[in-house]
Amino acid sequence: MKMITAKIDTHxxxxxxxxxxxxxxxxxxxxxxxxxxxxxxxxxxxxLGLGDTFPKTYFxxxxxxxxxxxxxxxxxxxxxxxxxxxxxxxxxxxxxLQKMDLVIASCHAQVVKPTTLEKQDQLWMNIxxxxxxxxxxxxGDEAFRFSFEKVIQEFKKYDKIVxxxxxxxxxxxxxxxxxxxxxxxxxxxxxxxxxxxxxxxYTEIGNFExxxxxxxxxxxxxxxxxxxxxxxxxxxxxxxxx
Ligand SMILES: [Zn+2]
Ligand SMILES: [Zn+2]
Numbered sequence: 001m002k003m004i005t006a007k008i009d010t011h012x013x014x015x016x017x018x019x020x021x022x023x024x025x026x027x028x029x030x031x032x033x034x035x036x037x038x039x040x041x042x043x044x045x046x047x048l049g050l051g052d053t054f055p056k057t058y059f060x061x062x063x064x065x066x067x068x069x070x071x072x073x074x075x076x077x078x079x080x081x082x083x084x085x086x087x088x089x090x091x092x093x094x095x096x097l098q099k100m101d102l103v104i105a106s107c108h109a110q111v112v113k114p115t116t117l118e119k120q121d122q123l124w125m126n127i128x129x130x131x132x133x134x135x136x137x138x139x140g141d142e143a144f145r146f147s148f149e150k151v152i153q154e155f156k157k158y159d160k161i162v163x164x165x166x167x168x169x170x171x172x173x174x175x176x177x178x179x180x181x182x183x184x185x186x187x188x189x190x191x192x193x194x195x196x197x198x199x200x201x202y203t204e205i206g207n208f209e210x211x212x213x214x215x216x217x218x219x220x221x222x223x224x225x226x227x228x229x230x231x232x233x234x235x236x237x238x239x240x241x242x
Pocket of ligand 2: 080
């Protein structure tokens with residue numbers, strides 16, 4: 001069995017998410033301390049509706065403002081977009097999404113209300129077809145449950161990366177159980193995954209422990225983990241600066 005590892009945190013927040021508490025510099029320092037080789041900064045896009053997320057210019061300017069490598073660490077300029085409706089509309093225009101290395105699409109109940117399984121299947125299938133989305137954000141969230149077997153095959157078809165959000169295991173209802181079920185299907189259909197912390201404070205950066213334990217327990221194929229190293233992640237991200 002190949003060792004299961006993840007060397008880049010693909011989902012992290014900074015103070016630009018307002019309800020997160022560390023700067024990018026603090027996250028970088030922590031990522032280096034944990035032995036990571038890369039870090040994706042993925043603050044919440046403006047649609048979170050708290051009235052306090054940063055405007056689209058924050059995201060659009062990232063590539064210009066932040067070097068590709070900072071202190072030897074590869075920085076991926078990303079965003080956690082909100083799904084706004086059951087058609088799968090996102091809260092940033094295509095012109096901004098094109099400038100990002102990495103786009104996560106997530107459902108948050110403050111933005112889109114949980115609905116029937118059928119409508120949630122439709123929502124995720126629409127996200128699967130969006131060419132600007134790289135990563136399906138915290139799909140283990142019980143509130144936005146979908147028909148795992150059916151929709152995961154769509155993720156495969158459209159080459160999406162499924163996120164295993166380590167931090168959600170303890171606090172999102174059924175997240176651990178759902179993530180395991182999802183990971184087993186990703187193994188079955190050979191769908192790519194990424195392991196992330198979803199850190200809202202620097203100490204959480206690179207904290208993949210829960211996800212790694214679960215993936216090891218199901219003997220998950222190491223080669224399907226896109227953030228196992230920089231080369232595999234860069235290759236898996238369609239719009240990433242190469
Ligand atoms: Zn989220
Ligand atoms: Zn997040």
